[in-house]
Every structure is written in C-alpha cells, then in structure tokens.
Amino acid sequence: MLANQGSTAKIVRPTTLRESVLERILELIIIGSLKPGQHLVENELADNLGVSRQPVREALQLLSGEGWVDLRPGHGAYVHSPTVEEADQLLAVRTLLETESARLAARNPDKTDISDLRDICNRGLAACVADDVDAAVAANSELHTAVVNMSGNRVLADLTSQVARRVRWYHTPVARHRGRASWEEHAALIDAIEAGDEDVAADIMRRHTEHTRQSYLESRAQHPVEEPPAPIRRRRPRAVSG
Template sequence: MLFKGLPYESIPKLERPGSVRQQVYEALLELITSRTLHPGQHLVESELAGHLGVSRQPVREALQRLNTEGWVDLRPAQGAFVHEPTGDETDQLFGVRVLLETEAARLAAVSPSGEGLERLDQLCATGEAAVAADDVDTVVTANATFHACVMELAGNPVLAELAAHVEHRVRRYYTPIVRQAWVEHRELIAAIAARDDARAQQVMRAHTVDARTRFPPRPGN
C-alpha cells in the first residue's frame, strides 16, 4: 500500500523503453489531477519509487518539476506535498477558463460541421450513460473530451492550446461537479447546431461560471 486509502491497482505501471524521468513525472501528475493523491497529501520519495519500480532520483526530479509547475509544494525539512490551491487560485483559474471556453463556443457556432456536431452528441450520450451508471472516471473523461471537441470546432489552435493547459489544471476539481453538466451540454449542442453564436456563448458562460459555484469553498479561503 503506497498511502492509506490508495489502492495498489491505482498506481500507474511504467512501461519501458522510454524516458524514466518523463514517465515518473506523467504518472505522478495523473495521480494528482485525478485526485488519487489528494491536496495536502505528503509525498514520500522512497514509497513512490518503490511502487513505481524506479530509483529515488527520477522521483526527486519529477517532484521538483511538479513543484515548478505548481502541482507540488516542497517544504524545507518537511518534504513534498500535493499543492492545496487557495480559494483565490481556484477563482482565477476558473475565471480564465470562462473566458477561453466562452469564446470557443461562440466560434464553434459560427460554422459548425455535421461531423463535429455528431461527435459532441456521442460524447454527451457517453457522459449521460456514465452518470446513470455512476462511472465517475468515464464522466470526467467524457466531460474533458467534450470541451476539447468544442475547442476543436472553434478552429483556433492557439485558443485550443491555452484551453488545454487550463483544462488540465481544473481537472482536479471535476469529480464532485461533472455529474450535473450534461443538460447544459445538450443546450450548447443545440445552440451550435442552430448557428446561434450569441446563444452558444451565453450557455457556455453560464455553464463554466456555474462550475466554479458548484465547487465547495475551502475553509478559510
């Protein structure tokens, strides 16, 4: 057992050949963004190395990189801990997401493709079925893929690149909130299909603003 409450099967298995350093980084990042490793949790190099089947050096390097990127806090004489975002950080992150996602929805509705709309409809159906089956992992994945598809339909690669970075950062918040998103997703599909860019923008803005209000505030933030 790596940590209390963390099942062994949840630890990613590293595949070789390839950069061990990169694989360890990606494995730890996945554990953090999926909330398998929860905010504030102590990360012990030796335990991580043992369960990932590597030496402590690539783990140490990965933790340093994650610290630089804001995922991990390195505390002198204490060690590494999963970063625990403040209320202000969370507000800022969701605020940027609202701007990017709203513009993407507007652009997607300007000239939607039939293939793109079909893809959105399929993803929505997948998400709805996963909610009914209480399959949280599939709900989270379908939600992220749905928003990525809207970005693709927007046809702006720079916007999509920025949004992908932000989306990755907000994924850690999704588990408790994405079950409620799918009615709004259906409304967005309808607006895009109708080429109603103003309506698409309105729906996406309400959807992304509401996502922040659904996330429970942290005490003291």
C-alpha cells in the same frame, strides 16, 4: 515496489522513464495519495517507483510547469495547495477560455465535429442516467475538449486543457452535484454551434461553466477545506539516534 521496471523481460518501454514517473506522480496527486502541501521527498518517490532520483526530479520539474507542484529552490517540491480563492479564479479563467472557444467553434462549424459532439453528448447522458459517475465525468471532459479543439486556436486549446485539468482536480468531488441539467445545456450548446450562432453558443457556455463554478463554491462552503497544514514537515520523528 510498484515498479514494473527492472523486470528481466525486455519489456518495450513505451516512453521515457521520466514520463511514466510523471504520470504516476500525477495520478497519486489527483487521487489524493499525495496530499496538498505535502513535501515530495525525491528519495522516497524514487524508491517507491523503483527508479533513481534523476527521472523523479525531472518529472517534478515538468509537473511544476503545469502547476501541480511548487518548487522551492533548496527545499524541494511540494504538492500544490489549492486554496478556495485560487480554485475560484481558476474556474473564472476557464469560463473565459471556454466561452471564447465556443464562440470560435460556432464561427465555422464542421459536420463531422458536430456529429462527434452529439455522440459524446449521448454517451454522457446515458452514463448520467445509469448513474455511472466516472463515465459521465469522462464524457464531460471529452466534450469540452472537443469543443475547444473545434475553435481552431491551438494556443487556446493548450491553455484551456491545462487549466481544465487543474479544475478537474478541484471539481471531482462535486461532479455528482450537477447531473442531467448539465447535459441538457451541452445539447443546447451543440445546437448553437451547429447553427453557427456565435453569441448563443458563447452565452450557453458561459452560463454552463458559471453554473459549475457556483456549485463548486457551494459545495466547498459545505465541506470546508481540509488542509492548509503541513507547511514544512521535514524529518520524521527520528529513531533511537544511537
């Protein structure tokens, strides 16, 4: 249905099918079309995406590696169900990783990088003032990514981005809760990095991410979890069964 593949024109396939399938499924998970705990039936996805089961299967394998879906051998793939506890732990780990990133970034700051950071920060603040939530969220993750990359530790960067992507999943609904203050913290962080003050940079980052964690938990307390249901759900009502 929503497949652009199979069209007559020989559209250059920019990437493999399984990758575009992966992106599509991931998007469906993030925006919530595929709900936590939901059983991902390969045939359905394949039909909806206009491909065969094979690329779907492979995309699911890859997604399981990033924690988005759980594979139950013999049962299939299920959208990972984020519990409050896990979200909290995830946010704690993110704090740990990003704090270290900030420290390392401050250890040997780079003029160009600093300049980039300030640009992003300004954009974010502007978006925040303009009440453009999407742009603010985008700038936010962009900035954090930039800091992590400045750490110079690729392993750390990879791990962090992996964790951060999942955090963002939980985080999105509460993104608007922290506006201006968040960007002031960012600005202070950049100052510390530029000054090469490891401890200050680390401290700011720690408090900053802890802040996020707190506001997440509070927001979660107000809007309690919607669904731990759908543990198995197989076989729809079934038709007449002639």
